[in-house]
Amino acid sequence: MSKYLIIDDEHMAHEIIKDYCDLIPDLVLAKRCYDALEALEYLRKNSVDLIFLDLNMPKLKGFDFLRSLPNSPKVIVTTAYKEFAVEGYELEITDYLLKPFSFERFLRAVNKALQEEQKQTSIVEHEVNPKLGFIFLYSDKKHIQIKLDDILYVEAAGNYSKVILKGNQLLVRSKISDMVEKLNDERFIRVHKSFIVARKNILSIEGNRxxxxDWHIPIGKFYKSQVDSLLKA
Structure with missing residues (x-):
């Protein structure tokens, strides 16, 4: 998971950036700040992986804010002023987005910023030993042993996940991002922001589902290439 901070004095800019981030898996909003001084106060006690930074703000300008940081996370500038781009790259920002920007342009900037942390794979390389063939999941106030081969798919349900099994289902107190880490096994693939499926239980792939x-699972735009790779195997 990568935490991000929005620093912009315009409410509309916050909404656009957050809406775009909501489409990108494993990005978590840490805080919205409406001026740079508020952001400085937050960063004294907290850390983030990525900052979306406006330049023309009251009290403290964007680049002055950057210069004041002892250790800056990755920064994507979001501004209506193209004339400051050179100065931005001298401060080692990751990208410079001119408002209004499209989601595709925004996505390229985020992928560039988080190229090490944000991987377009469905599995994080730890947690489950494939040789064991089972996993313990916490549900109904107890840890339940589940065979990996019995899992059909997993669906996000807010701070919980629904694990759909052959003939049964569990409501697990784990976010979908946590389930991605727990199901560290080639038997599973994440196909959507809200869904992980068992490869062997896929009956068909048609269009974007x-x-x-008996269930139709949507394929997210961000995961389409991963699903398409199954057809080439």
Missing amino acids: ILVA
Whole structure:
């Protein structure tokens, strides 16, 4: 998970950036700041992986704010002023987005900023030993042993996840991002921001959806290339 901070004095800019970030898996909003002084106060006690920074703000300008940081996280500038781009790159920002910017341009900037942390794979390389073939999940106030082969798919449910099994289902007290880490096994693939599916239980792939048993699972735009790779295997 990568935490991000929005620093902009315009409410509309906050909404656009957050809406775009909501489409990108594993980005978590840490805080909205409406001026740079508020952001400085937050960063004294907290850390983030990425900052979306406006330049023309009251009290403290964007680049003056950057110069005041002892250790800056990755920064994507979001501004209506193109004339400051050179200065921005001298301060080692990751990218410089001119308002209004499209989601595609925004996504390229985020991928560039988080190229090490944000991977377009469905599995994080730890947690489950494939040789064991089972996992313990916490549900209904107890840890339940589940065979990996019995899992059909996992669906996000806010701070919980629904684990759909053959003939049963569990409501697990884990976010979908946590389930991605727990299901560290080649038997599973993340196909959508809200869905992980078991590869062997995919009956068909048609357009932007997958059939697993009696359920149709949507394919997210961000994961389409991963799903397409199954067809080439």
